[in-house]
Amino acid sequence: MKKTDVYIIVPAFNEEPVIGDTLKELLLLDYSIVVIDDASTDNTGNIVKKLPVAYVRHKVNLGQGAAIQTGISYALQKGADYFVTFDADGQHSPSDIAVLLQKLKNDSLDFIFGSRFAADTKTEIRGSRKIVLQIARYLNFLLTGILLSDAHNGLRAFSKKAAESIHISENRMAHATEFLLLVKKNKLKYAEVPVQIRYTDYSKKKGQKNFHSFKVLQDILLHKIFR
Amino acid sequence: MINIIQVILSFGILLVGVYSYRRLRSSYLDAILIFGFVLIGLLFVFFPELSNKVAHFVGVSRGADMIFYISIVFFAFIVMKLYAKIRRLEATITDLVRKESINDASDNVSEKK
Numbered sequence: 001m002k003k004t005d006v007y008i009i010v011p012a013f014n015e016e017p018v019i020g021d022t023l024k025e026l027l028l029l030d031y032s033i034v035v036i037d038d039a040s041t042d043n044t045g046n047i048v049k050k051l052p053v054a055y056v057r058h059k060v061n062l063g064q065g066a067a068i069q070t071g072i073s074y075a076l077q078k079g080a081d082y083f084v085t086f087d088a089d090g091q092h093s094p095s096d097i098a099v100l101l102q103k104l105k106n107d108s109l110d111f112i113f114g115s116r117f118a119a120d121t122k123t124e125i126r127g128s129r130k131i132v133l134q135i136a137r138y139l140n141f142l143l144t145g146i147l148l149s150d151a152h153n154g155l156r157a158f159s160k161k162a163a164e165s166i167h168i169s170e171n172r173m174a175h176a177t178e179f180l181l182l183v184k185k186n187k188l189k190y191a192e193v194p195v196q197i198r199y200t201d202y203s204k205k206k207g208q209k210n211f212h213s214f215k216v217l218q219d220i221l222l223h224k225i226f227r
Numbered sequence: 228m229i230n231i232i233q234v235i236l237s238f239g240i241l242l243v244g245v246y247s248y249r250r251l252r253s254s255y256l257d258a259i260l261i262f263g264f265v266l267i268g269l270l271f272v273f274f275p276e277l278s279n280k281v282a283h284f285v286g287v288s289r290g291a292d293m294i295f296y297i298s299i300v301f302f303a304f305i306v307m308k309l310y311a312k313i314r315r316l317e318a319t320i321t322d323l324v325r326k327e328s329i330n331d332a333s334d335n336v337s338e339k340k
Contacts (some may be wrong), residue, residue, distance in 0.1 A: 018245070034332075036328075049333065049335070052335055053334065053335075054332060054333070054334040054335075055333045055334070055335075056328045056329060056332040057328055057331070058324050058325075058328050059324055059328065060320075060324055060329065062320075062321055062324060066321050066324075069325070070328060070329065073325060073329060074329050074332060077329065122279075131259045169318060169321075171321055173319065222310075222314075226310070226311055226314055
């Protein structure tokens with residue numbers, strides 16, 4: 001495997017304070033990187049354009065799900081063999097990527113979900129968030145038939161086969177569940193790999209509020225009804 | 228004796244009828260359907276006992292209640308149709324923005340490495 005055939009897909013919306021550091025850390029790994037700027041109104045675009053990465057910009061804000069799908073479409077067009085989604089806010093640890101990719105290849109799987117709750121992770125997580133994620137896990141199970149140990153983790157790796165058979169149509173945050181649905185529907189072979197989440201003050205502030213999960217649930221239910 | 232509400236309702240029904248007819252002039256079937264709805268609406272407005280009779284026939288005690296029940300189902304259906312349309316519209320916009328963004332992508336990997 002050539003390292004440049006691995007595409008790291010980084011959706012970004014107004015991440016000016018951290019995007020530079022996140023990308024510099026990723027660049028050390030020599031993978032190809034594509035940043036999808038979801039119509040940021042801050043300086044995100046200018047910071048990204050100075051770095052040796054591909055830069056794709058949505059003219060209007062569509063949501064993280066849409067940004068990830070744009071990244072997948074772009075990487076497919078560039079002939080990528082492996083795809084990794086990576087949040088722009090610096091909460092993932094770049095060293096986990098190699099672990100995910102190795103599992104993907106060695107076990108010839110199609111899809112790897114990063115999990116902060118799988119065995120031997122050291123992620124510190126506050127109580128209320130833990131409960132919300134637990135509920136989300138079981139809701140995902142009810143809706144998709146797949147029970148993961150973590151419900152919404154931005155770090156994933158998948159094969160070309162998966163990228164070709166998946167099309168994310170949920171533009172906002174319900175895409176995490178849609179990934180599960182599509183894995184199930186296309187009978188893709190999947191596994192979970194423990195990853196670390198670094199909860200910084202920035203990622204906590206920028207991240208999802210617990211209350212927001214109701215909106216996500218609403219999107220998921222509507223998705224079930226209308227498609 | 229004509230009540231004020233009958234004037235308001237018949238005016239409203241005629242307005243909606245004329246408006247829909249102007250929008251959907253495309254086929255005779257539409258015209259017949261619209262004409263039929265307007266006619267039934269006006270009949271119920273000017274002969275309320277008629278709606279009572281129909282209501283009794285289907286097992287509802289009052290005509291006004293029957294029309295209320297039917298409207299709820301009808302509007303729920305309309306909301307669903309509109310929502311499905313909005314989702315399709317959103318998918319189209321997403322598609323458009325995505326294609327354009329990929330066409331305009333800047334890739335300075337080769338230049339700077």
